[in-house]
Amino acid sequence: TQLLEQSPQFLSIQEGENLTVYCNSSSVFSSLQWYRQEPGEGPVLLVTVVTGGEVKKLKRLTFQFGDARKDSSLHITAAQPGDTGLYLCAGAWRGSARQLTFGSGTQLTVLP
């Protein structure tokens, strides 16, 4: 099983602050996804990155895929209480037959 480290595990910030969540592996990903999960619900896909160095933006969220495709980051600008939730990265490796390995998640709380 490939290991995927996600940090930080918990993050509590004030509304309006910026934050970054990291996802790292010692292996090269074929693709990486970011999901967000709210209480009482299943995870929902935010973005998929495939190409090394790729940057994708989703409103105030910026997703970056490392050049070597071993790491990724999620940056939120001017966080809002509605951003509160569990953020999960999930990586797929070549030959993994569509298996995704999930990170342990980052629980983000944005205080008003």
Place this chain on the structure above:
Amino acid sequence: EAQVTQNPRYLITVTGKKLTVTCSQNMNHEYMSWYRQDPGLGLRQIYYSMNVEVTDKGDVPEGYKVSRKEKRNFPLILESPSPNQTSLYFCASTRFGTSTGELFFGEGSRLTVL
């Protein structure tokens, strides 16, 4: 509406009493999977299925069984539940054939084994 439906959403049971958590998807997806979610451990895959009658173990299959007799259904069976199987369970599905396909998750089934 495209969805993955799990039942029951909540269940409290006792050690050794067999139970089944059902999962159904209406998107004609080939791939279905079960995960358990525990604090600090993220989502860990229990079993997955790439198509009807094709199932395989994930990372934590011990104590679980699955079957895939129809494309839309993928039940999770706990033959003799134990307290260490207390967890939040998610079923997910996606179209097979792409390595970047979106996983669609159910709303989760919270199981407590006493």
